[in-house]
Amino acid sequence: MTAPARYTRTAISLHWLVAFLILAAFPLGLTMSDMVLSPLKLKLISYHKWLGVTVFLLVAARLAWRATHTPPPLPAAMPAWERYAAHGLHHLLYVLLFAIPLSGWLMSSAKGFQTVYLGVLPLPDLIGKDKALGDVLKEVHELLNYGMLALVIAHVGAALKHHFIDRDGILARMLPFLDKENTR
Amino acid sequence: MIRLLAILSLLASSFAYGAELSAVQLDKSSIAFVSRQMNVPVEGAFKKFGAQINIDPVRPETGRARIEIDLASIDAGSTEANDEVKSKSWFNTREFPKASFVSSAVKALGGGRFEAFGKLSIKGKTLESRAPFTLKQEKGVLILDGAFPLKRLDYGIGSGVWSDTSVVADEVLVKFHFVLK
Numbered sequence: 001m002t003a004p005a006r007y008t009r010t011a012i013s014l015h016w017l018v019a020f021l022i023l024a025a026f027p028l029g030l031t032m033s034d035m036v037l038s039p040l041k042l043k044l045i046s047y048h049k050w051l052g053v054t055v056f057l058l059v060a061a062r063l064a065w066r067a068t069h070t071p072p073p074l075p076a077a078m079p080a081w082e083r084y085a086a087h088g089l090h091h092l093l094y095v096l097l098f099a100i101p102l103s104g105w106l107m108s109s110a111k112g113f114q115t116v117y118l119g120v121l122p123l124p125d126l127i128g129k130d131k132a133l134g135d136v137l138k139e140v141h142e143l144l145n146y147g148m149l150a151l152v153i154a155h156v157g158a159a160l161k162h163h164f165i166d167r168d169g170i171l172a173r174m175l176p177f178l179d180k181e182n183t184r
Numbered sequence: 185m186i187r188l189l190a191i192l193s194l195l196a197s198s199f200a201y202g203a204e205l206s207a208v209q210l211d212k213s214s215i216a217f218v219s220r221q222m223n224v225p226v227e228g229a230f231k232k233f234g235a236q237i238n239i240d241p242v243r244p245e246t247g248r249a250r251i252e253i254d255l256a257s258i259d260a261g262s263t264e265a266n267d268e269v270k271s272k273s274w275f276n277t278r279e280f281p282k283a284s285f286v287s288s289a290v291k292a293l294g295g296g297r298f299e300a301f302g303k304l305s306i307k308g309k310t311l312e313s314r315a316p317f318t319l320k321q322e323k324g325v326l327i328l329d330g331a332f333p334l335k336r337l338d339y340g341i342g343s344g345v346w347s348d349t350s351v352v353a354d355e356v357l358v359k360f361h362f363v364l365k
Binding site: 036037038039042043045046111112113114115116119120129 | 221222223224225226227261262264265267268345346348351352
């Protein structure tokens, strides 16, 4: 049996970079929104927004990669329902990877706080200040994030199931070092 | 011809009346500001203030102004910011409910621009201050527009942990717009 083809180095880097940035931005968002107003809170809010903008940009790069590359094939033995589930989950993840930073950006504008990327690049406010809309968008941003949390748990769970139960080498497509261990 | 004269004399009289322009239309006037938080410009305003302004568009140098701001009427952009800026380390509105600007002189800068000099008092501290402005006559009203940078730390606005100017910049742009009739 040949080792499964893996993603390109670009795709792998983008995947893990986005994963780690989200891993930082998510608890940061939860923490800062519970804080009372302080200089630290203002700093954390800015860092959170910068992380979000970065994720948005990296996800755009990932989509560009996806549009120009064919991802490695899934193992032939994988049942049809699992393929559908995997594709569906991946599509939903992409949707949220865009929708979450976008909802944060809109929420920020509606609340009257422009996003200034890294403190130097002002992003345009797509909508004007509107407190009621800002509150709605905050809820939307939160809900989308809990949706993302559920999807990530499913994503990681599926990857672990494939690695430890099915032992079909799928995880090695994104973690090449696992591949080496398997083939040894 | 008589009609033209009538209009001219009316204009002249309204111009003469201009010398006493002093009724500030508060509902059409505003005092706003832009602070920078993590380099993000954040708009704010004071909803309640009083203003006595006497200015003659022909001889603006004789102008006088006394502006009093009810600091607790601040809108700093969000509810939690509004509560915060009234607190002791910011405006301490309980002890210092009002800020005032009393002008002592107006200088013409040319090109329809002027500068008011005066004393700005905030939080128990009074400093010499200057505010450039323009005058515009429009449909029987006189519009006075201007802005000046204020260094918040000069007045101890935002002390303690908030004195970190990398989070909230020292300089706050104060913008005023007065409609006089």
